[in-house]
Amino acid sequence: MCQYACTVPQISTAEIPLKTAPEVPTTKPPHTTAESSAEDTSLAPMDATADKEKPLSAGLLPGETVVKEGKAAILFPSANEVFYNPVQEFNRDLTCAVITEFARDLLAQRGVKVVVPGEKERVLVSLSEETNEDDAQTEEKNGAESPAVTATVGEKCERGLRVLEGLAASGLRSVRFALEVPGLQSVTANDFSTKAAALIARNAQYNGVSHLLEASCRDASMLMYEMRGKKERFDVIDLDPYGSPASFLDAAVQAVSEGGLLCVTCTDMAVMAGNSGETCYSKYGSVSIKAKYCHEMALRIILHSLDQRAGVYQRYIQPLLSVSVDFYIRVFVRVFTGQATVKNSASKQALVYNCVGCGSFHLQRMGRRTSNGKHMKYSPAAGPPVGPECEHCGQRHQLGGPIWAEPIYDLAFVQKVLSAVSGNPSRFGTSKRIEGMLSMVTEELEDVPLYYTMDSLSSTIHCSTPPLLQFKSALLHAGHRVSLSHACKNAIKTDAPPAAIWDIMRCWEKANPVKREKLSETSPAFKILSTEPSLEACFTVREDANPQSRKRHLTRFQENPQAFWGPKARAKAGGGIATNLQDKRKKCQNKRKNQITDSSEVKNFHCKKFRQVSSPRGSCAAIASNCVYFRQKDSTEKIYSASHKKKDTWHLYMSHSSSLFTALPKQCLSIKQSGWLSDVSMPFGFLPDETSVAGTLLLIHCSSC
Secondary structure, three states, X not given: OOOOOOOOOOOOOOOOOOOOHHHOOOOOOOOOOOOOOOOOHHHOOEEOOOOXXXXXXXXXXXXXXXXXXXXXXXXEOOOOOOOOOHHHHHHHHHHHHHHHHHHHHHHHOOOEEEOOOOOOOOOXXXXXXXXXXXXXXXXXXXXXXXXXXXXXXXXXXXXXXXXXXXOOOOOHHHHHHHHHOOOXXXXXXXXXXXXXXXXXXXXXXHOOOOOOEEEEOOOHHHHHHHOOOOOOOEXXXXXXXXXOOHHHHHHHHHHEEEEEEEEEEEOOHHHHOOOOHHHHHHHHOOEOOOOOOHHHHHHHHHHHHHHHHHHOOOEEEEEEEEEEEXXXXXXXXXXXXXXXXXXXXXXXXXXXXXXXXXXXXEEEEOEEEEEEOOEEEEEEOOOOOOOOOOOXXXXXXXXXXXXXXXXXXXXXXXXXXXXXXXXXXXXXXXXXXXXXXHHHHHHOOOOOOOOEEHHHHHHHOOOOOOOHHHHXXXXXXXXXXXXXXXXXXXXXXEOOOHHHHHHHHHHHHHHOOOOXXXXXXXXXXXXXXXXOOOOOOOOOXXXXXXXXXXXXXXXXXXXXXXXXXXXXXXOOOOOOOOOOHHHHHHHHOOOOXXXXXXXXXXXXXXXXXXXXXXXXXXXXXXXXXXXXXXXXXXXXXXEEEEEEEOOEEEEEEEEOOOOHHHHOOHHHHHHHHOOOOOEEEOOOOOOOOOOOOOOOEEEXXXXXX
16 A cells, blocks of 8 residues: 555544534534625624533533634634634635645645545646647556545645644634645644644644644744754745734745745735835835835735845745735745845846826836856846936935835736636635636736826826726727736736826826916926827727726625724733724824813823933923923913024013913923023013013023023
8 A cells, every 4th residue: 555645544533522513503504605705694703602502512611602714613712812803714715725726736746636625627737738639648648557646625645735824823724724725744733822722722623633733832933943954844834923924934934845835924014005114124124115006015025025035045936926905915935945046036126216296116126137148147237217306297206125026926826726716616705706806916917016096197187087998098009018906996007108108198188188277387297297298199998908807897806895894903912802993993093183172181290201300301302382291271372483593592472370480481491490591571571470470471582492
């Protein structure tokens, strides 16, 4: 008998008494139709305590619920000790589909045939031209001589894949791998939380996959560092952290096997989309820009970071699929080793010059490579591609990046995943959305980084927005390639230069004129429209302007199926009931919309900075009249302040107090007590402290302000 037989030995029910637990009557059956979506009721936690007999028979602890997703049924505590977000069902479904096709390709080289339940026909491994009859006969002969070993879901395959989920939380993703992905040798579900690791072990037993799934309670980075040996590496590593994966990337690119699959999720979109470019640089080695194409730029930033970290160890990446979904991004890359190929890394990265006025962008490659016969010559790139000012609007440029400038997906692989999902729609609950998303990915221009948006183009010149198909047709008539983007609903990806795009917008503005007299001479709109177009745009709609995904009305940009569809609160280390996320948002946000105007509600004590003794008035640089912690009721109202020299300021205050010292500005009062107040003059001369100054003007000359 072959030592690589991929069958599971017979396991008695006594060994796994909870194998039939997913069919407990408190839950609904898994998704069985393509119409099932992320808002289905099966995603909601189901109360397992309705019947007193059910928790005992299902092995539930008090307060636990059962969450069903796909073929998995997960025990989930009511306390917020372990993180779970039902919104990411699409993420998990897509990952199962990608790993299945990756396993199909990789295990075919090892002589293992992958069998997926529900597939009527075997999904094509290659989307190239159809194999000829000679190749088919050769395959039949080879198959007759050495029959392929089959691998099915739920069975341990000795030649199969070794999978690691570094941050598993409840273990839902790993359990789904064991139940839905064929050809697995082992699945390691790791989490640093002891409570999460214990829950993973219980869920593995609850779903009857203890022979495949192993729970681990380790630091994810240390676990991957220890598995860097060539014989110990994992074939698939999945990282889905709460926030940034930056701290795990260095270990991940070392612990994945040769040609292995690395799956990474980033949910820190505020950083990667341009709100904190300096933080993005510290984490990913790239400066993000707050532009309309920020979501695709985020994908290219994480790919750049992965390639940069892999290059340290003479490794490089090959992106299979990169998508921007909801509030996160997800990338699937293969990692290879090759010193010669790593030299190409510099020419795969690019800087981004973004105009702050009109939004035009240019890419500058970091390196340059030219073929010289059998050899490759490497040299620095020439640049920059732009001048000091934008040639279209005269505004300055922002510099972002470097980013990954090569294709962000493998077209042949994406088509295989799309074919498998569309051919077996009952396999996943979000099959319709996966089909729509991947269809848009295959229609994108893979060699054109970033995109423009229709609303930003029209708002720049203050004109009405042209219809999407008409604008695409105008670019096609002009001889340029154009496509949509899965990352933004009204995005346009094109190889046309910015000059051609603005020429088309000028032609559109002539047919839909704006009021030129209201435009400022320094505005981008005035400078762009002051130039005559160099071409005559044709806005007649072409047949090829409308992509197939749009014609077929596929689910491309779904509306949020329920309120507050997005990220959830972080799990608490000590457990306890989670604070309602909506209450937290009301407490922490919109502070500027409801400012306190009543002085009685303002704190009237000195702030910590003011009380510091590093200087006579502390290290606080704020003027007392603008400090909410240092106001006193009915003190003074600042009317005028003028600075004539450095440290020589005149303040004009209206006093609402009867005492001069309480009427003085607080920083000046502190100075007077220190003997620094050089002059206090009033229309009636200097008044002592006991004299009332209410309703009078105070002209204060302070040499320290």
